[in-house]
Amino acid sequence: MNDSEEETTQQLSSLDEEHLINSGTIYSIKGFQFQPPYVLKRAAVHLCHGHGLFVQLFCLTVSAILLLVVLVKVSNVANSQEQEQVNKDKIYQKMAQLKPQIKHLCRPCPWDWMPFQGNCYFFSKFQQNWHDSVTACTKMGAQLVVIKSDDEQSFLQQTSKEKGNAWMGMSDLKHEGTWHWVDGSHLLFSFMKYWNDGEPNNEAEEDCAEFRDSGWNDVPCSAKKYWICKKPAVSCTKK
Structure with a gap:
């Protein structure tokens, strides 16, 4: 090379x-x-x-x-x-x-509502007074809960016991001592057994009813409580 x-x-x-x-x-x-x-x-x-x-x-x-x-x-x-x-x-x-x-799927109740015996129930995540709770339920196309049966009472009492004291749609605002529901119906005598011992006592202008412990209690309507709305479930009949 x-x-x-x-x-x-x-x-x-x-x-x-x-x-x-x-x-x-x-x-x-x-x-x-x-x-x-x-x-x-x-x-x-x-x-x-x-x-x-x-x-x-x-x-x-x-x-x-x-x-x-x-x-x-x-x-x-x-x-x-x-x-x-x-x-x-x-x-x-x-x-x-x-x-x-x-x-096209049919749900009897909205996602955040709980179904029970043909009705839907909404349990609030925050507290407010009784009048504002009535208004909130109305805006959702429902009512502050009106109890119609013993089974419904047991279901709501147990659920509110787990979640916290909650308003129901009952008061004696129209006439002291005469309790009626927000739909205009009067409290049945057979439901009087659900009051806690010594209640209602109207100690301090307690004109609205709440779920408390194992029964009902009267409390001032201005108090802040959770609240429960109720409306009928949607029918899912196949077309």
């Missing part, structure tokens, strides 16, 4: 070493980055320090292998992203198909 050929070989080897090995090359294709493994890089460094056509071919082969590895990894990432998008499209398509069916 003459001096010119030897010089060319050295330049090629130096170029391969600089750009493929020593620089810690990071290949980037469409945002995907890959750095050659350290062991492979060090092995190629030592070999590429040699001279001759064989060394040049070896360095080119290493470069081709590294490029192939990068392409394989990029391809895998691309396939994974494509499959993820396909799955998303399928989910959106299923949701679009189910949407009309969901609209």
Whole structure:
């Protein structure tokens, strides 16, 4: 090999070493980055320090292998992203198909109301006075609860016991000692048994009724209590 050929070989080897090995090359294709493994890089460094056509071919082969590895990894990432998008499209398509069916589903009571024997009951999350509670129920197309049966009384008494003392739709505001419901009906004699012992006593202008402990209690209407609304459940007759 003459001096010119030897010089060319050295330049090629130096170029391969600089750009493929020593620089810690990071290949980037469409945002995907890959750095050659350290062991492979060090092995190629030592070999590429040699001279001759064989060394040049070896360095080119290493470069081709590294490029192939990068392409394989990029391809895998691309396939994974494509499959993820396909799955998303399928989910959106299923949701679009189910949407009309969901609209036609019938719920006897709204989501935040509790069903019981053909009626829906709303138990408030905050407290307010009796008059504001009556208004709140009216705005929701309901009434502050009017009790019509012993089963209903047991259900409401137990629930209010768990959630906190709550207003019912009963008062003696029109005439002291004469209790009536917000729908205009009078308190039945058979329901008098639900008053707690010694109640109603009207100690301090206590004109409104609440669920307390295991029975009813009269309390000033200005007091802040939870409240219970009631309205009929929706009929879900199939068309």
